[in-house]
Amino acid sequence: MAFIKDSANRTPIVDNVFAIVEKAKKAEAEFGKDAVVNATIGSLYGEDGTLVAMDVVYDTLKGIDNKKLAAYAASFVGNPAFIKDVSGWVLNGHSRLCEEIIATPGGTGAVGMSIENTLEPGQTLIIPEIAWGSYALMAQMNNLEVARYNLFRDGKFDVESLKETCRKVMEKQDKLTLIINDPCHNPTGYSLSDEEWKEVISFLNECSKTHPVILINDIAYIDFSYRKKQARDYMENFNDISDDVVVCIAFSISKSMTSYGLRCGAVIILAQKEEAVHEMKVVLEKQARAIWSNINNGAMEMFSQIMENKADEYEKEKDYYVDLLKQRTDLFVKEAKEAGLSHYPYKEGFFVTLDMDNEKAAKLHQALMDENIFTVKVNKGIRVALCSLPLDKVRGLARKIKDVELKT
Template sequence: MSFVKDSVNKKPIVDTVFAVAAKAKEAKAQLGDDAVVNATIGSLFGEDGQLVALDCVFNSLKNMDNRSMAAYAASFTGNPDFKETVYEWVLNGNSTLAHDIIATPGGTGAVDMTISNCLDAGQTLVIPSLAWGSYNLMAEMNNINTVKYNLFEDDHFNLDSFKEACQSAMATQDRLVVIINDPCHNPSGYSLSKEEWQSVVEFLNECSKTHSVVLLNDIAYIDFSYQQEKAKEYMQTFDQISENVVVVIAFSLSKSMTSYGLRCGAAIILGKTEQAVQEVKIVFEKNARATWSNINNGAMHMFVDVIKNHKEEYNAERMKYVNLLKERSEIFVKEANEVGLKHYPYKEGFFVTLSMDNETRDAYHEALMEKHIYTVKVNQGIRVAICSLSVDKIKGLAKQMKEILDTVA
C-alpha cells in the first residue's frame, strides 16, 4: 500500500549541488577560506566572497509600501504592468509575433508549466544530454519520458543530433516539445549563433507539417550575456515560425535581478496566430491558478520600478558584474587551454564544464574534493561555477585541476 500515486518515482532526491556545497562549507570552517575552492554555487558572488544583491533592486524593495509587498497580485496571471514590462525587456523589439505572458514562480515555474501542460503522460520531451538536471526531474514527476540530443559536434551546436532526437520523439506521438537553454547555456556556457538558431527554426517548421511543435527557450542567464542587447537578436528568427509552432520563453528574475529567493519569472508565449497563443495561455493560466495561485507582488512591482525608473542605474550596476564574470571566464578558459584541460565550448555565462566520460568524472570529483576543490558532477563532465569564484581563486585553478586529473585519468 502507498500514500502517493503509484506512477511516481519514490526514490529520495539526491541534490548533489547542495550536498557538495555543504562539504565545502565544512572544509572552510576547518581550514579557512584560502585553503578551499568552492566552485559549486550557481549564484553570482562578488570579489568579497559574498552573494551579489544589486543595490538598485533591493533599494526598490525597501522603498516599497509594506502593503504592496503584502498584497496579492492584481491577477493570478500576474500584474498587467509586470507582463508588459517583461515583454518589452525580454523581446526588446525583436519580434512581431502574437504573444501573451503568465507570471510564474521563477523561470522554473515557466519550464515546469510548459512540460506538464504540453505533453501527456507517456509522451517524450526532447532535452540536451548536457543540461540542468531539473528538466529530467520535472518530466519524471509528470510521467513523461525524455530523449536527449548531444549539444555539441566539435565546437558548435550539433544540429544532426538535435534532429535525430526530435524525429525519435515524433515517431511515437503527435506533438513535439523541445528545450533549448540559450544563451549562456547551463552548464557549458555555450550560446548558439543566430545562424544556428535559423537552422533550428527551419527544422522545427518542417516538423510542424506533421506535428504540433512547442519550443521552450530557457533564457535564465540572458541578462549576463557578454553580448547584452545583441544577445536577444536571435529572437528575430522566431518570427519565421509556422502556424503550427509555438515558442515559450522562460524568463527568470532570479538571475536578471539577483533576486534568487523572491521566486518570480514569466512564461512568454509567442505564436504566429492569436488562436495558437490563446490555446496555450488558457491552459497555462488554469495551471497557475491551480498550482501556485499568486506570484510575489513585491517582486513584480520591483521589476517594473527598476526597469521603468532606474534602468540606467540597473544597467550600470549589472554591467559591472557582467564584466567581472567575463574577466573570470577569460582567465579560467585561457589557463585551461594552456594546460590542456579539456572543456566544452564556452562563450559566456556562469559556468565552464570540463569534458570527460562519467567513470573518469566520478573518480576525478572525489580526487578534487580531497584537495578541497569542490565542483558539481554533470553528465559527461565537471561543472565549475566561475560565477562564485573570485579572480584570485581562479588564477592557477585550471593548472591545479589538470594536475589532479592526470593522477586519475
C-alpha cells in the same frame, strides 16, 4: 496502504550540488577559506566572497509601500505593468508575433508549466544531453520519458543530433516539445549562433507540417551574456516560425536581478496565430490559479519600477558584474588552454564544464575534493562555477586541476 498515488515515482531527489556545497563548507571550517576552492555555488558572488544582491534591486524593493507588498497580485497571470515590462525587457522589440505572458515562480515555474500542459503522460520530452537537472525531474513528475540530444560536434552546436532526436520522437508520438537552454547554456556556457538558430527554426517548421511543435527556450542566464542587449537578436528568428509552432520563452528574474529567493519569472508564449497563444494562456492561467494562485506582488512591482524608472542604473550595476564574470571566465579559459585542460565550448555565462566521460569525471571529482577543490559532477563532465569564485581563486585553478587530472 498507499497514501501517494500509484503513478508517483517514490525515489528521493538526489541533489549532488547541495551535498558538495556542504562538504566545501566543512572544509572551509576545518582548513580556512584560503585553503579551499569552492566552485560549487551556482549564484553570483562578488570579489569579497559573498552573494551579490544588487543595490538597485533591494533599494527599490525596500522602498515599496508595505500595503503593496502585503497585497495579492492584481491577476492570476501577473500584474499588467509586470507583463508589459517583461515583454519590453525580454523581447526588446524583436517579436512581431502574437504574444501572451503569464507570471510564474521563477524560470522553474515557466519551464514546468510549459512541459506539463503540452505533453500527455507517457510521451517524450526532448532535452540536451548535458542539462540543468530539473528538466528530467519535471519529466518524471509528469510521467514523461526524456530523449536527449547531443550538444556539440566539432566545437559547434550539434544540430544534426537535435534533428535525429526529434525525428525519432516524432515516429512514436503526435507532438514535439523540446527544450533549448540558450543563451549561456547551463552548465557549458555555450550560446547558439544566429545561423544555428536559423537552422533550428527551419527544421522545426518542417517538423510542424506533421506534428505541432512547442519550443521551450529557457533563457535563465540571458542577462549575463557578454553581448548584453544583443544577446536577444536571435529572437528575430522566431518571427519565421510556422503556424504550427509555439515558442514558450522561460524568463527568470533570479539571475537577471540577483533575486533567486523572490521566486519570480514569466512564460512568454509566442505564435503566429492569436488562437494558439490564447489557448495556451487559458490553460496556463488556470494552472497558475490552481497551483500557486498568484506571484509575489513585491517582486513584480520591484521589476516594473526598475524597468520604468531606473533601467540605466540597473544596467550599469548589472554590467559591472557581467564584466567581472567575463574577467573570471577569460582567465580560466586562457589558463585552461595553456595547461591543456579540456572543456566544452564556452562562450558566456556562469559556468565552464570540463569535458570527459562519466567514469573519469567521478574519479577526478573525488581527487579534486581530496585537494580541497570542490566542483559539481554533471553528466559527462565537471562543472566549475566561476560565477561564485573571486579572481584570486580563479588564477592558477586550471593548472591545479590539470595537475590533479594527470595524477588521477
